[in-house]
Amino acid sequence: MTKPAAQFVDPRDAGLRGLALSRPVFDAKAVERAEDALTALAESMEAWFDRDIDKLQSARLALEEAPDSASRLEAFLIVAHDLRGMGATYGYPLVSELAHSLCRLIEATPQPPPPPRMALIASHVDAIRAAARAGLKDASTPLGDALLAELRARVAKFATPES
Numbered sequence: 001m002t003k004p005a006a007q008f009v010d011p012r013d014a015g016l017r018g019l020a021l022s023r024p025v026f027d028a029k030a031v032e033r034a035e036d037a038l039t040a041l042a043e044s045m046e047a048w049f050d051r052d053i054d055k056l057q058s059a060r061l062a063l064e065e066a067p068d069s070a071s072r073l074e075a076f077l078i079v080a081h082d083l084r085g086m087g088a089t090y091g092y093p094l095v096s097e098l099a100h101s102l103c104r105l106i107e108a109t110p111q112p113p114p115p116p117r118m119a120l121i122a123s124h125v126d127a128i129r130a131a132a133r134a135g136l137k138d139a140s141t142p143l144g145d146a147l148l149a150e151l152r153a154r155v156a157k158f159a160t161p162e163s
Contacts, residue, residue, distance in 0.1 A: 049090040053132050055079045060125045068112035076121075077106050083128065093138045094148065098128045101151050108159035120154055127151060 026034075059076040066072050080102045087096030102124040109117045127147045130136070136144040 045090055052083055053129055056083060056125055067118060091137060094131050094136050094144045095128055097148055098124060101155050104159040105155045124151055
């Protein structure tokens, strides 16, 4: 069975060029429904954020039980990476930055992680949990700035500089 030949489509010739957008695409009621949906979603996002923080702590405890387990380290990295990407979406850009520092540390850590690195991993998780618990949303507060600066400085000793 042969595959059909690829077809070149010039976007200037295809599409909805004749579509008139002179009137609003969405009416006021549609915008209102969208705003209501976002408000409802915001309440769920708090629960999702708390659940992700709990998953990070659980993954940390599992890693501490078996630091030589590649699967546990990978599971921990996945949760840390998720928080790195979602922290700002949850309204906590500081958590994203702390999780970014944690991911850099893990990626620069030999396997199994030696005890000093495990302690630094634990410090990152504790800082993320503290930021969430205290409502430290960004590094503009003295405590948030100090947490982030100290952890980044310690990670810089192990990780390669970011490009």
